[in-house]
Structure formats: structure tokens, C-alpha cells
Amino acid sequence: MVERIRREFRKRDLCYLGALLLLPLIWPDPHLHHLLVLAGIYAILALGLSLFLGYAGQISLGHAAFFGIGAYTTAILTTRYSVPTFVAFWASAATAAVIAYLIGRPILKLKGYFLALATLGFGEIFLVMVRESRSLTGGVSGIFGIPWFSLAGFSFDTYLKQYYLIWGVLLGLLLFAKNLVRSKVGRASLAVATSEDAASTVGIKVAQVKVGVFVVSAAFAGFAGSLFACVMSTASPEAFGLSLSILIVMMVIVGGMGNLYGPIVAAIFLTWLLDILGGYQEYSLPIYGVILILLLIFFPEGIGTRLGIRLMYLISYRGRKKKREEVQL
Amino acid sequence: MTPWSLIPHLLTSGITIGAIYALVALGFVTIYRASQIINFAQGEFVMLGGIITFFFLRGGGIPYPLAALLAVILVIIIGLLLQVLVVYPLRKASVLIPLMATLGASIFLSNTSGLIFGTLPKVLPPFSGERPLEIGGIPIAPQSLWVLGATFLLLITLYILSHRMLLGKAMEASSTDPLGAELVGISRNLMVLVAFGVSAGVGALAGIFITPIFYTSYNSGTLLGLKGFVAAVLGGWGKNGGAVLGGFTLGIVESMSVAFIPSGYKDAVAFVILLLILYIRPKGILGSPFIDSRRW
Amino acid sequence: MKGFRRHTIMVLSLSIILLLLWTYPISSAEKAPYKIGVNLGLTGPYAEVCKTLKMAMVMEVERINARGGVNGHPLELVIEDNGFDLGRAAANMTKFARDKEILVVVGPFEDNFQATTRAIAERDGIINIIFCPSNPMVRALKQRWSFNIAQSDILVSQKLVDLCLARGYKKVLVFPGNWPLAQSLAEYLKRFGEEKGIKVIISKETHKPGDIDMTPQLIKLKPTIEAEKVDALYASTGGPAGPIICKNMRTLGITIPVLGTHAFGFGFYIKLGGEAMEGVEFPAGKPVVPYQLDKDDTVRPMIIAFDQRMKARYKVGADQLSGHSYDVIWLLHNALERCKGKVTRAKLRDALENTKEFKGCTGVYNYSSTDHDGLSKKDLVFIRIQGQRFVRVKFPKFE
Secondary structure (H helix, E strand, O other): OHHHHHHHHHHHHHHHHHHHHHHHHHOOOHHHHHHHHHHHHHHHHHHHHHHHHHHOOOOOOOHHHHHHHHHHHHHHHHHHHOOOHHHHHHHHHHHHHHHHHHHHHHHOOOOHHHHHHHHHHHHHHHHHHHHHOHHHHOHHHOEEOOOOOEEOOEEOOOHHHHHHHHHHHHHHHHHHHHHHHHOHHHHHHHHHHHOHHHHHHOOOOHHHHHHHHHHHHHHHHHHHHHHHHHHHOEEOHHHHOHHHHHHHHHHHHHHOOOOOHHHHHHHHHHHHHHHHHHHHHHHHHHHHHHHHHHHHHHOOOOOOOOHHHHHHHHHOHHHHHHHHHHHHO | OOHHHHHHHHHHHHHHHHHHHHHHHHHHHHHHHHHOOOOOOHHHHHHHHHHHHHHHHHHHOOOHHHHHHHHHHHHHHHHHHHHHHHHHHHOOOOOHHHHHHHHHHHHHHHHHHHHHHOOOOEOOOOOOOOOOEEEOOEEEOHHHHHHHHHHHHHHHHHHHHHHOOHHHHHHHHHHHOHHHHHHOOOOHHHHHHHHHHHHHHHHHHHHHHHOOOOOEOOOOHHHHHHHHHHHHHHHOOOOHHHHHHHHHHHHHHHHHHOOOOOHHHHHHHHHHHHHHHHHHOOOOOOOOOOOOHHHO | OHHHHHHHHHHHHHHHHHHHHHOOOOOOOOOOOEEEEEEEOOOOOOHHHHHHHHHHHHHHHHHHHHOOOEOOEOEEEEEEEOOOOHHHHHHHHHHHHHOOOEEEEEOOOOHHHHHHHHHHHHHHOOEEEEEOOOOHHHHOOOOOOEEEEOOOHHHHHHHHHHHHHHHOOOEEEEEEEOOHHHHHHHHHHHHHHHHOOOEEEEOOOOEOOOOOOOHHHHHHHHHHHHHHOOOEEEEEOOOOHHHHHHHHHHHHOOOOOEEOOHHHOOHHHHHHHHHHHOOOEEEEEHHHOHHHOOOOOOOHHHHHHHHHHHHHHHOOOOOHHHHHHHHHHHHHHHHHHHOOOOOOHHHHHHHHHOOOOEEOOOOEEOOOOOOOOOOOHHHEEEEEEEOOEEEEEOOOOOO
């Protein structure tokens, strides 16, 4: 039985991958490509936060800051020092990770709401620093003219090319995250999420695990930020505020905590939703608020949690019968 | 001109703004004491209080006190609806989900208010004139004194409610030990409902008191809510006194920091202080009875 | 089973919402309308501004269509909200660029988003008309697909220097906001002011659009004002921050005159600031004082007619923002009329670049392939707030 499910999952994964490869070719619509590019960037961010929120059970309302650190690192390196984007890409993740490590040690001693507030505070401090250090970051005006991402002379200058770049990066990071979750560290972090006391009694170094996961998730955000800067060709403080942090947390929750595919599904869904809502003009944000509340009420576990299995249940009678048995148990 | 000579002036302005943060923080604490939920729509109650009063006063031509009363009642109804429609269905979910749901509600409330009442900032007439009073050579707007008075009055009222009345004790009981409270016959849902009503009322009053000094626009609730939350944690999470102390600390520190560093860093100062206090004394200045790592 | 029913309910309710979203009415095409994309932050901090812009554009487009459109083609607005989000603003831009029928995109209003949308406009070859441009770095790029509406920060600063000279202010203290437009206004005033021998001190204290209290900053500025004997304080700002500064200054007992930016020319400034706004002076566009313009002013009849239309329909008079909307629509009308044959984006751009002596609400536009700003200093007037209304002031040597 276990073996069969595993095979199902493999097949499903291949289907998804095929669909992702073909999708932009079937619909050669630059707007769709652009949306998928944005969704992919948000998905990288949400994937990283999902490790921290879903697997280590810690809440962060300051992830936009790491995103911003990534974007500004790339912006400064490429425009001031003409560093190749590929190098800046790695440097962005490294900078984000180093800063996460430095602030992670003291901050991660806090729990729950206090951690949420501390990370939120970090995000605000980051914004103030960006606005005030005018010589480095261009202050409120930001930095313009960031070059396209390029690799060995090949420039990713259309949305189609960027789509493959970003979803390729996402795929790589997803595989990394999957392996991480299955590794010793991943199991330890799940244990920490369930109960820190119990985890420490079995010899898990709670503080180290938490900082480790925080650093990894910040590095993900750094990658995403670097790609964002290249796609938008600008970096300015408005783009990295609290509303983005909240959007990412929302993506993780809507996608389902403790699930790696969920945030990706949710990132696509919410990006698409926000785009559709644009046509509603003044009504767009009220409708958005209502939809978020409905999603949380009706999908408290997230839309991505056991998505495949749910679909199977809906389609097959046997599945439904089995679910009923589950419910009775 | 040394920075020190500015201190008395900055202190008075800090106290005014601190009183406002304290008013918002009191609303957060009221709900948290009864339900362990953080209501991110608290700032919207403040905004709605001010804007609905303005609407009745200017649009409906209703006398000031009556308009204020109507606004408070309306906001309380909105608060109760928020609990029934958003928080109640999520009573069994983990703590993070109601928090995000109230954020969704905050997006909805602020933008709907923009649709209904317009997006221009609003200002109410001050309660007692605009001529600044001189106290020891320092000019003070009379409305600041009203805000200060309101803060202390609400603090005393909430203190009596939560420590001297059965209702308040029942609310606290249902928060600290929901099961035990149910066993002795306290309905948890009712307590949470009452808490939302009270905090919506506190928020609306805060909005009415501060709108004459600080303009209220449809999207100013978010920032006030954030500052109020910071203040509540700074002072000692879950304590009414802590909320007021935290509010004043935040306001005064923010204001005083301007004497020594450029004001662009003002917001960062508030959060640096917050991080330091959380690091040195995680329970907040007054200490909190509510720190319970098991819930997370 | 209970769980299953719950599942069904949620699937149903969500799918109903999504269905409603899908079937969003896309108006049926008439005789090949000219489409104009509008990309504004109708929700978020600039909602009020963007709503005004939208209202006036809708009104003027309906008016043109009632007259039979441009050469028989009606105009059509395709309005999208960007919710003050960079990603959404950029996505809207590609959405418009994809639709070959959309000739031109108007907006966004926000300073920092303009750089991104301009870059997209340049790459995809679609005209982008921008309100209130400010960023000097962006302007330096000399992009051919983007056009600017409204007085640039350079013109406003030059006019303000004239105001200082006329009033005889020798020393001006600037209290700038911390956003691009406010910063560049402050810096240009320093540059142009010092050419004319006015000492301009830009304070290190700044404020943000969301600040509800400027008292701490002003307390810190007060000793400087007294020690340096500053003649006037220039509040380089916009939005509610303006009245807050004036009110806090008066409460603190700072009595020096206040100079404002063109963003002060809106009715809500007087409503919010009340008594504290008395005596504030600033340069602004002509729609602020339609009935006080010179009798021989070429744009006067147009502004008055527009003002009356606005009052009849929306019960608010014309202001600078709705004036910008008027200009956008009629500039396009003017350029479209001049296009020969089938209108393409490139043809329309060339037609726009050849706009000469176009009389709009904001002034007389003269675009060329090197100048996409189009206006001159003559299109600004001096305004003083007196007796709770805007009064035009004239100085002998300075208009």
C-alpha cells in the first residue's frame, strides 16, 4: 500500500513537471508568463518560509526583509560594481543567510507572538535603514537599471526565458527542501515544532536547529529577491514592506503548513487572484479580504494539503469510502 | 543649543502620542485576556470610531455627543460581527490562523470604509477649542489633555472590569484554562464575544478622542494597530497596566530619540527598543502572566 | 460524512466567487474603439488621488463618445487596480501591452513604480503616460515611449524661487518628506535658489507620508529657525502631512511664513488644517483658481467649463488632479485626430511627440522627441490661503 502511494506520487510529480514545462508554450501569452514569473518568485519565498513556519513551527513576519536584502545586494553589486548577475545571485543568498544567522541567535529565543513581533520589528528596521542610507541604497528613490539575469552570455530578457529560469531555480530549491525535510535536520525540526521540551530531552539541540532552518529560509528569500530585482529592474523600499511579509505568510497558510507543494500552489493561486481582482478597481481589496477569510475558515489546513489525495477521493468511490472509514476512526 | 534643552518639549509631545498608543494597546489586551487571540483588526476599530463619528456629525448633522455615542455602538456591533463571522468559526484552529483571519478582516474593513465614507482624511472639531495652553512655557493642545484623561479613565474602567467584577474574572478564567472554565459553567464563546465588544468599544472611543488632533483616514488603522501591538508587548503582554506603560514608553522614546538622531530613524528606534526589551526581559516591562510556551 | 458536506459547501462557495470573478463584464466591442489602459492604485495609500484621476477621465471619455468619438471611433478605458504593489503594477502593464488594441497606458501614479512601468513600456513598445513624474534619475534615461503630464519638480522649484524673490525671503529652511518627489523638490529648490542668492537649508529631519505627528521634528527645528533667523519654512510635502505640519507649527508657536508645494492646492488641505493654513503660499497649477485667472488667459474658458462639468456630475470642482486627467484624454484625442490611416502605437507616439500649443487644464503643452514634459513656468500661478479659500496673488515682476 505504502509502495503504491509512493509510486502514485512519483507519477503525479512527473505530470506536474510536464505541465509546467509545456504550460507557457501552450499559452504563448506574455501576461501569463509574467504572472507565472511573479508567482514563481513568491513561491520560492513561500517555500523558504514554509520550512521555517510549517516544519520548525516558528512564525516570521519579517521575511520581506530578507527578500529585500537579496534584491538590494543584487542591485548594488550589478549596478555599482558590474558584478555578473550569476555571481550576485549567489551573493544575495549568502548575504541574507549571514544576516539571518546574526539576528537569528538572539531573536529565536523568543516564542510565538513575541517572535512574530520581533521579526516584524526587524523588517521595519530594515526598511528604515534602506531609506536612510542614501549613498548605498539610493534612499527612497531606490536603484534603477538592474540588468537582466544572464548566464554565460545568455540573457534572460523575455518573460518566457525568465519563466524557465525561475521555475528551474524553484525546482532545484524544492528538491533541496524535500531532501532537507527528510534528513536528520528536517526530522529534528519537526520534533522542535511539535514540542521543544520533548525535542531537547531526546538530545536535539533546539536552538541550533531553529537557527539552521531560519538561515536556510532566509537564503531562499535571498535567491527570490535577487531574481525579483532582475525581473523588475528596480529595487525600492516600498516593495519590501510588511504587506509582502503578510502575503507570504498567507501563502504558506493557504497552501498548508508542513507541506512543500502547498505554498507553490498557493503562490500561483494568490498571484492569479490578485491579478483578476485588479479589474474590480476600488472593490479589489475588500473582495480580497473576504476571500482570505473564507479560505482560512474553510481550508484551515490549506488548499495544498493532500491536494492529490483529496482529488483522488473526490473522483473515486473507493477513496470516499476509505475517507469515511478514516472519519469513523 | 544642546539636545538636552529640547527634552521637556519632546517629553510633552511624547506623552500625547504615547497616550494614543496606550489607548490602542488596551484594546489588544482586552481581547487577548479573554481568548489568547491577537486581533489585528484592532486599529480598524479606532479608525472606524473616528470616521463614523465624522460621518454622523458632518453628513447627518447629529450633535457631537450623540454622533460619538452612535459611532461607538456601531463599532461595537462591527466588533461582535467580527467575532461571530470570523473568529468563532476558527475557534478550534491553531493560533496563527485566527491572527491571519483578523488581518484579512482588517483589509476588508479599512477598504470598505474607504468605499463608504470616502478616502480623504477626516478631522473632528476639538472638544474644547484649538488655542494651545501654556504650561511652564511649553505649549500644549487642549485635546492632548482629553486624550490623557481618556486613557486613564479607560485604564481604571478596564481594571475594575477585569479585577473587581465577576465578568472580568470569568473572561480571564476562560482564557487561562478553557476546559476548567467550561466545567464551572462559563461559556467561553460568550466571553470571547463580550471581549470583542468591549475592545471594539475601547477602540472606537480612542478613535473619537484622537481624530481631533491626528487626522484619521481610511487606511490609518493599520499603523495605529501595529504601534498599539508593539506597545502592548513592550509593557507586559496581557496586562492593562502594561499596555498603558508600554504605550507611554513607546511614545516618549520615539519622540525623545529625535533630539539625538535624525528623525528618519524614529521608527527604527521604537523597534530597536522593543527588540532589546524582548531580549533582556522577554515578559515585557511589567512581566506577563500569559507566557505559556505550550501554546506554541 | 459531516466532513464531506463541509467540503462540498466550501468548494461551492469558493467556486461561485471565482465564477463571478471570471464573468467580469468585458464590454462588447463597438466600431473598433481606441482603448486606453489605466493602471492606478485605486486601493492603498493613494486611493483618493487615483479615484479623482479616474473620475475625471471617465467623464471626459463619455463626453468625447457622446460627440461621436475620434474620427468615428469611440474611446474606451480599461481600468485595472494595482493596489499599491510593484508586482501588480508591472503585471498590469504587461497585461495592457499584450492586448494589441490598447494603444496607451495611463499611470501608475506612484513614484517608484513608474521606473518599472517605463522600462516595460520601452521594451514592449507601448505609450506610457505618467502623472506627476519626479524621479530625476528616471528622467535622465530619455525614454521615448513615456510622456509626462503635470508640472515637473524642476518647474515648481523654479517658480518657488520666484516666490521667494518676490517676497524677499533670503533664508529658507526646507522640511522635506521622505519620498522621491518631496526629496527632489527640496534639492532643486536648493540648486535654483542658490543661483539666485537665496540661502536654502535642507533639514536633516524628514517625515514619512504616514506620520501622524510632526511635533518632535518641529521642536528640533525650532532652535535652528530662531538662531538662523530663517525667513520662511518650506514644507516640501504632499497629502495629509501638509496640514499636520502647519497645525503642529502653530501649536508650538512657530510663526514664520510657510511655503508649500503644488500639492497644497487641494480643498481638503483647508478643511483639515483650518486656521493653521492661513497665509500659506505656494505655486500651483491653474485649475486651483479657475475664476481668478486673467481674463485673457488662453486656458481660462476651458478650465471654467471643465470645472462646471465636474460640479454638475460629481459635486466637486476641478482641481489639479482632475485637470491632469482632462489633459491626458484631450491630448490623446488631439493626437489621434492627427493620426492618418490605421492608428498604431508607433504612429500615436509620433503624433504625441508632435503636439504643439495644445491647451490643457494644466497649461500649454509642447512635446517634442527630446522633451516629454511639455509645460513651462508660465503654467503655474502663485496661490495664498486666505479667509479659508485659495486666493491668487500676483507680483509685478513675476507674473
